[in-house]
Amino acid sequence: MKYLFFILPLFFWSCKEDPSELIEENTESGPPTKAKQSLRAYADRMVRAQLSIQANEQFEMKIYRAQLDEDGIEDAIITVNRLDFAMKEAAVSPNAAKRADLGFMGNFNYFFFFDGKLDMLSPPIAIPSSPLLPLNVQFENISSEKYKDILIDFRIRNASYKDFYTISKHTPRRIFQFKNFDGLGTDQTEAYHFEFGAGTFGPQKNIFVMEAKLEELPKGADKNTYIPKVQPIEKIKYTFFYLEQEGKYATKDSK
Numbered sequence: 385m386k387y388l389f390f391i392l393p394l395f396f397w398s399c400k401e402d403p404s405e406l407i408e409e410n411t412e413s414g415p416p417t418k419a420k421q422s423l424r425a426y427a428d429r430m431v432r433a434q435l436s437i438q439a440n441e442q443f444e445m446k447i448y449r450a451q452l453d454e455d456g457i458e459d460a461i462i463t464v465n466r467l468d469f470a471m472k473e474a475a476v477s478p479n480a481a482k483r484a485d486l487g488f489m490g491n492f493n494y495f496f497f498f499d500g501k502l503d504m505l506s507p508p509i510a511i512p513s514s515p516l517l518p519l520n521v522q523f524e525n526i527s528s529e530k531y532k533d534i535l536i537d538f539r540i541r542n543a544s545y546k547d548f549y550t551i552s553k554h555t556p557r558r559i560f561q562f563k564n565f566d567g568l569g570t571d572q573t574e575a576y577h578f579e580f581g582a583g584t585f586g587p588q589k590n591i592f593v594m595e596a597k598l599e600e601l602p603k604g605a606d607k608n609t610y611i612p613k614v615q616p617i618e619k620i621k622y623t624f625f626y627l628e629q630e631g632k633y634a635t636k637d638s639k
Contacts, residue, residue: 415538418617423447423498427462430505431496435464442468448500448521450532453551457500461534464494464508465518487514487608495536497556509556511547513538516609524591526550526580527626531560542607546578548591548633560624560633562593569601570613577616588626591633595619618639 421429427447442617444465452459470492471495474483483489492515496504511519517539523532534549534556544564550557569571575598580589599612624633 388444423460425499425506427460427496429602431462431464431508433576434496434508435494439621441466444518446518446521448523450523451500451530452497452523452534453499453501453531453554455501459500459551460498460538461500461536462496462505463519463520463521463536464496465515465516466492466494470515486537487516489514489540493519493538495521495556496556497551499554502554504554506555511536511538513540513545517611524580526591527586537564539608541568542601552631559626559631560591565596565612565614566596568598568610569605569607573598575614576621577614584625584627586626590626591624592620593622593624595621 393417417472424447427445431445437443440502444467446463448461448463449458450459450460452461467488470488470490474480474488475482485612489512490573491510491512493511493513495511496508499506513519514615520537522535522537524535525531526548529560531551534551536549537549538547539544546562546564547558548560549558551557561577562578563574565573575596577596579592579594581592595617597615597617599614601607601610621634624635626632627634628631
């Protein structure tokens with residue numbers, strides 16, 4: 385039997401990375417780490433070191449907390465958006481206008497996994513996307529009812545995508561990817577929402593890609609940054625199930 389794996393070809397975007405990056409945080413500190421620091425202070429110090437952040441750069445850092453593995457201890461996802469750096473880099477490039485039109489695409493959105501039990505931060509994971517909008521993180525019980533998996537939304541011009549990650553051996557591992565919407569501001573749009581149900585082959589839930597209707601782009605709105613409403617339609621477009629041997633989600637080939 386043939387299976388189709390939906391990992392969309394998004395990552396042809398690339399950008400020469402400067403050793404300097406950026407970060408800031410606007411969330412509560414939370415409980416102290418073993419080093420007697422707040423998670424905010426620990427993350428700020430470690431992320432700056434891992435990304436070689438310059439002191440004069442502006443940035444945004446957010447912390448999202450949840451139990452993300454089966455050890456029973458709270459973990460966190462830390463997102464980093466470096467729009468200021470992206471714009472400054474584009475300003476000195478020979479194709480500044482083109483890069484602005486493309487939404488400053490490149491490796492300017494990152495996330496880190498903080499392992500609550502190990503009291504450690506993972507290496508940075510870049511999500512090539514537009515830094516005009518930061519990553520958005522949600523959690524869902526997909527792999528298990530005992531802990532959460534990670535859903536990360538990101539933007540590429542007038543389209544939005546969702547990555548699904550699970551924690552495996554203290555490391556985020558991507559298991560699925562699909563569009564939230566595409567074609568914003570055009571006559572050819574598509575939009576989806578996601579529901580979850582009992583797994584076909586194991587405890588991992590099936591992912592139902594449901595059809596949806598995309599809000600029209602308001603007059604004068606920027607297609608690269610406007611966040612449209614997605615109106616759910618209770619019609620299943622695809623059903624994806626987890627294949628243990630592949631370590632990711634697939635759907636049956638209709639041919």
